[in-house]
Amino acid sequence: MSQEGSCKSEEMELANTLSTHGESKGGVLAHLERLEIHMNRSRKKLEEPQGAQALGSALGTKIQKLRRLRDKLRAEVKQRQAGVKASTANVEPDQTLDMSEQEVLERKRENLKAILQAYRFTGLSGKLTSRGVCVCINTAFEGNLLDSYFVDLVIQKPLRIHHHSIPVFIPLEEISAKYLQTNIQHFLFSLCEYLNAYSGRKYQADRLQSDFAAFLAGPLQRNALCNLLSFTYKVEPGGQSFPFCARLLYKDLTLTLPTDVTITYQGMEALSTSWEEQRASHANLFRTKPLHQVFTSFARKGETLDMSLVS
Amino acid sequence: MDAGLAEVRALEAEIAALRRACEEPPAPAEDAAGGQKSFQEVYQSDSGGWESLEDLRSHLGHLESELLFLSALTGINIRNYSKKTEDLTSTEMTEKSIKKVLQRHRLSGNCHTITFQLEFQILEIQNKESLSSVITDLNIIMEPTEYSELSEFVSRAEEKRDLFMFFRSLHFFVEWCEYRKRTFQHFKEKYPEAVHLTEGASSSCMGVRSTSQPGFELVIVWRIQIGEEGKVLPKLDLLTQVPLGALELDKNRVTETAPLSFRTLLGVLGIEATLESLIKLLSTEAND
Numbered sequence A: 001m002s003q004e005g006s007c008k009s010e011e012m013e014l015a016n017t018l019s020t021h022g023e024s025k026g027g028v029l030a031h032l033e034r035l036e037i038h039m040n041r042s043r044k045k046l047e048e049p050q051g052a053q054a055l056g057s058a059l060g061t062k063i064q065k066l067r068r069l070r071d072k073l074r075a076e077v078k079q080r081q082a083g084v085k086a087s088t089a090n091v092e093p094d095q096t097l098d099m100s101e102q103e104v105l106e107r108k109r110e111n112l113k114a115i116l117q118a119y120r121f122t123g124l125s126g127k128l129t130s131r132g133v134c135v136c137i138n139t140a141f142e143g144n145l146l147d148s149y150f151v152d153l154v155i156q157k158p159l160r161i162h163h164h165s166i167p168v169f170i171p172l173e174e175i176s177a178k179y180l181q182t183n184i185q186h187f188l189f190s191l192c193e194y195l196n197a198y199s200g201r202k203y204q205a206d207r208l209q210s211d212f213a214a215f216l217a218g219p220l221q222r223n224a225l226c227n228l229l230s231f232t233y234k235v236e237p238g239g240q241s242f243p244f245c246a247r248l249l250y251k252d253l254t255l256t257l258p259t260d261v262t263i264t265y266q267g268m269e270a271l272s273t274s275w276e277e278q279r280a281s282h283a284n285l286f287r288t289k290p291l292h293q294v295f296t297s298f299a300r301k302g303e304t305l306d307m308s309l310v311s
Numbered sequence B: 001m002d003a004g005l006a007e008v009r010a011l012e013a014e015i016a017a018l019r020r021a022c023e024e025p026p027a028p029a030e031d032a033a034g035g036q037k038s039f040q041e042v043y044q045s046d047s048g049g050w051e052s053l054e055d056l057r058s059h060l061g062h063l064e065s066e067l068l069f070l071s072a073l074t075g076i077n078i079r080n081y082s083k084k085t086e087d088l089t090s091t092e093m094t095e096k097s098i099k100k101v102l103q104r105h106r107l108s109g110n111c112h113t114i115t116f117q118l119e120f121q122i123l124e125i126q127n128k129e130s131l132s133s134v135i136t137d138l139n140i141i142m143e144p145t146e147y148s149e150l151s152e153f154v155s156r157a158e159e160k161r162d163l164f165m166f167f168r169s170l171h172f173f174v175e176w177c178e179y180r181k182r183t184f185q186h187f188k189e190k191y192p193e194a195v196h197l198t199e200g201a202s203s204s205c206m207g208v209r210s211t212s213q214p215g216f217e218l219v220i221v222w223r224i225q226i227g228e229e230g231k232v233l234p235k236l237d238l239l240t241q242v243p244l245g246a247l248e249l250d251k252n253r254v255t256e257t258a259p260l261s262f263r264t265l266l267g268v269l270g271i272e273a274t275l276e277s278l279i280k281l282l283s284t285e286a287n288d
Helices: A003-019 A025-047 A050-055 A057-122 A172-180 A184-211 A273-288 A291-303 B002-023 B028-034 B053-074 B091-095 B149-160 B163-190 B244-249 B254-269 B271-282
Strands: A124-128 A132-141 A144-154 A160-164 A228-233 A244-249 A260-265 B041-044 B049-052 B077-087 B099-111 B114-126 B131-142 B205-209 B217-226 B232-241
Touching (some): A057 A124, A057 B002, A057 B053, A057 B077, A057 B099, A057 B163, A124 B053, A132 B163, A172 A184, A184 A291, A184 B053, A184 B163, A244 A273, A273 A291, B091 B099, B131 B163, B149 B163, B217 B271, B232 B254, B254 B271
Antiparallel strands (some): A132 A144, A144 A160, A144 B131, A228 A244, A244 A260, B077 B099, B114 B131, B205 B217, B217 B232
8 A cells, every 4th residue: 555645645635625715725735745745754864863863752752642643633534534425324225215215206207208108199199388288189091190280278268279280271260169168178079080181181182192193194183171182084094094084072071081072084975884884983982982092993903904995 | 853843843734734624524415415305316317407306296296187187188098108119221221311110019008997908010211301100000909898899899990000090989989888877877766666777787778667567668779889980979779568469559650660759859859858758658656
């Protein structure tokens, strides 16, 4: 063990504690270091010449006494520092109790946070705010998770909407007038219905435009609410079939399937029976299946081309 | 002599310094360990600072009220949720800046007395323009209940991978069931002699017997159906049990037209009033 080293480290600590008194660290430390060095030199000097020893016997005793005192104090300071740690150690059993209560509460909090996150899978989730509540409505169509919208409600009499991200063509005013004041749940579920249906219609129209552009003989005409679609299509992309004009009207805004389907054809001649049949079956398809699925079935049928239909 | 005195002075100085060190109170950081338990300062790594137990408790309280609100709003009580994520991005995809992640979710809870366990997978594909999230698999386990209508509905929801519809319809279905139970129970209590619930309060049938004329019975069948699109609708029907003799006397064929009249009455009076009027029809105790 390097005596000097350990002394130095003690002195460092001393210096640190002393520096809180406003004394400059460098000053005290340097001072102590100097004393140390001085002391060592003095000790060496004392130990060498025998002559000097006799002279300072009284002094020598004093020195010894002082040394003993100093060593004692050094040990005491050391003990104090260790002692504080010991007292910390003594508190530890209680500390572990608090730690485990804290751990329990923390785990509970993490669990709660996760569950709150999971509510988005029910379609409705939200957060409490200082004013009331901010509800988040999630939309989906056929397993595809689509856009979310929010409604920030202020809990006051009367209940009012502070802020929202509902598109302007959704009849929010109408729905609020009917339900907001009497039944928040009904209000939100109704909004859910409209928004999910809108999201679904939009998804179908988007998919038609992106995936089946080859079947369209012109641009897809659509309104913002996606409840009126008009397009000209062919059963085979760039094939020999007649182009049909389809007009899909979704009168019921809570549905993703059209209520009215009109299929006409651009042409002057009367349609042959087979084409008439096809027209009728298409109308039925559009009424009962999502738009992009209808075209998927066209694509599949196209793979087995019936030559008899080509006039 | 000088050396000795010098040493004495040095020692004295050191002793003085040491004495001061002994009087110095220990550093505050170490002292906190002996402090009060309720204000235990512990380092909270995610909140980025020191958080007391008090803060933790109040935050928990806030989260609990949020949970209460959501469970009241949706009618669904989620008790457990866990999620695992798997990165399916290949090196080819990374080059095209496409990211593919598969999430596995596990969720369990209850809606009134019905418990459910869901496991579903969501595939997330992120490319330069957009992010697509698709539910690729949905498995629903329901605690076996007396509600047979549910099993068909559950298979449909799984097939369509329609998570939202599952929860929404489940909520409405359970609400209707509870309403039916309450209504039947109410009538049973009000007219204990006339009303019979063959399968108990959760049954879908309520029998009304005439106390004065044995042999006459009306059975109201109240089914709760979940349609293709997830719409929950009550469907009520009337079955009549009339002795043959009475049937012969029934010139106006009231018995035959009863089921139809029942439906009309429902539309006019609503469920409760219709049931009450039927019971009053047969029961003398009601007419007392």
